[in-house]
Amino acid sequence: MQASRLPENQRTHALDIAAQEWDYATPAERQETQDWNAANGYCSHGITLGCCPAGCGS
Template sequence: MSTIACDEPRSALDESAWRALCEAAAAQAMKGCGLSHDYYVECFSSAIDAQVDRLPDDQRAQALQIAQEWDYATSAERQETQDWNAENGYCSHGISLGCCPAGCGSY
């Protein structure tokens, strides 16, 4: 996945470059999620978190708002999902225990 170069401060987010990065991150997350939406959100959001840290502080809110178009979730939101899954018989991928192709909760 490409990164957005931020060596020189800019006054505005390069939205087209950020959207391209989001598209690439979403495509990569989709390839590895096994059709689990929870796992897709985890993979996509983690990739976005890594990239948004490279942006100037004044551009991060706008970048994260754009990323929500691809179902970006904050780390707190992702933790809430993980907690709910654990309390309700789902693995970290959002799949019923014993049914996950990754072997989560296999008996």
């Protein structure tokens, strides 16, 4: 991650911007989303199983 090269005070601000402007999520947040999707019948793309154009769940 490029943000790790920044000084701590700039890193926090950069990550805030990334989350607000570009929907950045930490690895832990992404895993939480994947876990929720799996538990609630959605593929890794957040689409109902069997309906994903990538073939997830088929």
